[in-house]
Amino acid sequence: MTQAAPQTVFNDRLSDVVDAIYDPPGEFALRGLRRDIESLKRVDSSGYYELSAHLMLAAGKLDDADEEYSRAFRIAPGQVDVVVRYLTALSASNQSQKLRDRFNQYWETIRMDPAALRHCRGLLGGHGWIETQKRVDPELAKMKVAPACQHEGLEGFDSMLANQVSEEEVAAVVTYCREFLYARRLAPHCIHSHVVPDGFGDSRLMYTYFVETTTEHAGQVEWDLFEALAEKEFSADSKGVLVTAVVASREDKSARISN
Amino acid sequence: MPVSPTDLRDLAKSLSNSESCETELRAAMSRAYYAIFHALLPFVSKLPPSSAHREHQLHITHEDLARRISEWRVESISPTLAKKRPFAAAVVKAVDTSRAFRERADYRLHVHVTLDEALQQIDRVDRVFRALEMIEAEITSSAANCAEERQAG
Numbered sequence: 345m346t347q348a349a350p351q352t353v354f355n356d357r358l359s360d361v362v363d364a365i366y367d368p369p370g371e372f373a374l375r376g377l378r379r380d381i382e383s384l385k386r387v388d389s390s391g392y393y394e395l396s397a398h399l400m401l402a403a404g405k406l407d408d409a410d411e412e413y414s415r416a417f418r419i420a421p422g423q424v425d426v427v428v429r430y431l432t433a434l435s436a437s438n439q440s441q442k443l444r445d446r447f448n449q450y451w452e453t454i455r456m457d458p459a460a461l462r463h464c465r466g467l468l469g470g471h472g473w474i475e476t477q478k479r480v481d482p483e484l485a486k487m488k489v490a491p492a493c494q495h496e497g498l499e500g501f502d503s504m505l506a507n508q509v510s511e512e513e514v515a516a517v518v519t520y521c522r523e524f525l526y527a528r529r530l531a532p533h534c535i536h537s538h539v540v541p542d543g544f545g546d547s548r549l550m551y552t553y554f555v556e557t558t559t560e561h562a563g564q565v566e567w568d569l570f571e572a573l574a575e576k577e578f579s580a581d582s583k584g585v586l587v588t589a590v591v592a593s594r595e596d597k598s599a600r601i602s603n
Numbered sequence: 604m605p606v607s608p609t610d611l612r613d614l615a616k617s618l619s620n621s622e623s624c625e626t627e628l629r630a631a632m633s634r635a636y637y638a639i640f641h642a643l644l645p646f647v648s649k650l651p652p653s654s655a656h657r658e659h660q661l662h663i664t665h666e667d668l669a670r671r672i673s674e675w676r677v678e679s680i681s682p683t684l685a686k687k688r689p690f691a692a693a694v695v696k697a698v699d700t701s702r703a704f705r706e707r708a709d710y711r712l713h714v715h716v717t718l719d720e721a722l723q724q725i726d727r728v729d730r731v732f733r734a735l736e737m738i739e740a741e742i743t744s745s746a747a748n749c750a751e752e753r754q755a756g
Contacts, residue, residue, distance in 0.1 A: 538714055540706045550703045552720070559719075563726035566700075567693055574692030587703040588696070593719040 354391040357381050358429075361395050364402035365436040366531045374403055390420040394429065401437040409433075424457045431467055438526055440471040440519045447476065455480075458489040465491055470535040472518030474549070475511035509549075513580040518551060520576065521588055524569050530555040530562075533593075540587070550587040562592035611638035612728045619721040628721045629708040635724045636705035639698055639731045640668065646738060647671045649680055669698050681745035684738065694734050701727050 357380055364377060378399055384392040397412035413430055420426055427450045434443040447454070447464055454460045461480040468477035484491055518535075525532055532553040542548045555562055569590060573581055580586040611634045618631035647663060653670030660667070675691045677684045704724050708716050 538707060538711065540703050541710050542703075542706065548703060550700075550707065554719070559722045559726050562723060563730055566723075566727075567697065567730055570693040570696035570700075571689050573696065574689055584699075587700055589700045589704070589720075589723070591719050591723045593717070 353384055354388060357395055361398035365398060365433060368402045390416045398433055401433055422453055424453050424460050427453050428460045428463055435467045438522050440515060443471055444473050444476050455483050458487045469537050472515030473511055474514055508583060509580045509585050517578045517580050517586055525553060528565060548585050548587050552589045552591055554591050554593045557592050559592045562590050566590035608638045608642035615725050628716050631721045632708040632724045633705045635728045636701045638728045639701050642732055642735055651676050669695055681742045683745055684741045697727050697731050
């Protein structure tokens with residue numbers, strides 16, 4: 345019997361373990377996934393540790409996941425694909441602060457690759473890091489590459505950011521919204537942010553979380569989120585500069601691991 | 604009334620289907636917001652002017668409408684309603700979000716709007732309608748209690 349090439353095994357398992365981060369299965373299913381990746385350990389140890397890290401994230405073992413990723417990086421240093429998948433996994437597991445820190449840490453690796461820059465810009469925007477995400481724009485401009493489309497509406501944000509709200513304030517609300525949705529097993533498959541005129545001469549930042557469910561369910565969750573946000577009294581929210589929406593839509597799962 | 608908030612909501616619904624072009628979806632999102640605005644207007648008119656109210660202002664503006672609900676000075680209308688501040692906060696956010704979609708649909712022509720967003724906007728209208736029914740039921744109940752107390756006294 346011929347065996348699948350290591351790269352094929354890695355790619356086949358990658359989508360399963362990424363799915364597991366977004367929607368953690370039970371312990372039994374996780375054990376099955378772990379068995380499936382064991383064959384990689386000898387032939388592609390970097391790939392093995394990477395997938396293992398993903399499974400640790402799916403199990404909620406964040407420190408263990410970091411350790412596994414460190415092993416993967418030691419074996420295959422400076423590989424932009426590995427860095428991007430790591431940042432994607434941090435995003436999927438909702439580790440907002442760590443996502444920004446690691447993006448800055450691996451900046452020199454990311455900045456050379458236009459696809460990585462675009463992807464990271466989207467990841468950072470999806471966590472409210474609207475100032476940090478702008479770091480990629482001059483690099484993309486040098487390469488004559490357009491930024492990721494879902495955050496294109498942010499062009500008017502500079503003055504508002506300076507005057508009214510910091511990215512930390514925005515990220516605090518976005519993190520809360522993401523956690524709220526994750527807790528209801530509605531991990532957003534896409535997050536759009538736009539600057540919209542508020543009708544009184546100012547602008548507001550609008551975050552829309554797209555979740556795979558029915559319109560009615562998304563509407564109820566949005567209403568519950570509104571009540572929860574009002575109770576939390578986040579500064580960006582109280583200032584009225586941030587608008588939140590939840591929208592039901594079908595997910596294109598291939599976009600989860602686009603890098 | 605020649606046109607009611609329900610008519611606006613129904614128009615938004617009829618404009619939102621899989622055959623709709625983006626212009627229709629934008630119109631639907633805009634009408635849906637106005638369905639909310641006009642549905643809330645009679646109730647909001649009973650509330651004291653908000654901090655956004657300007658001197659000599661003749662009409663309730665979009666900002667004033669949201670602020671009046673946000674400030675929730677309803678004690679004179681219904682003491683029990685006054686305890687429902689978290690509920691009011693959700694109504695304000697629903698108004699805010701539907702207005703932001705309306706503004707995006709009307710002013711941000713380079714940003715796509717989708718059928719999913721239009722359908723969600725219509726669901727938002729229905730939720731505000733239901734919230735308003737609860738508010739009005741609370742006001743009616745408070746008025747009936749007051750009348751009973753007066754009779755008993």
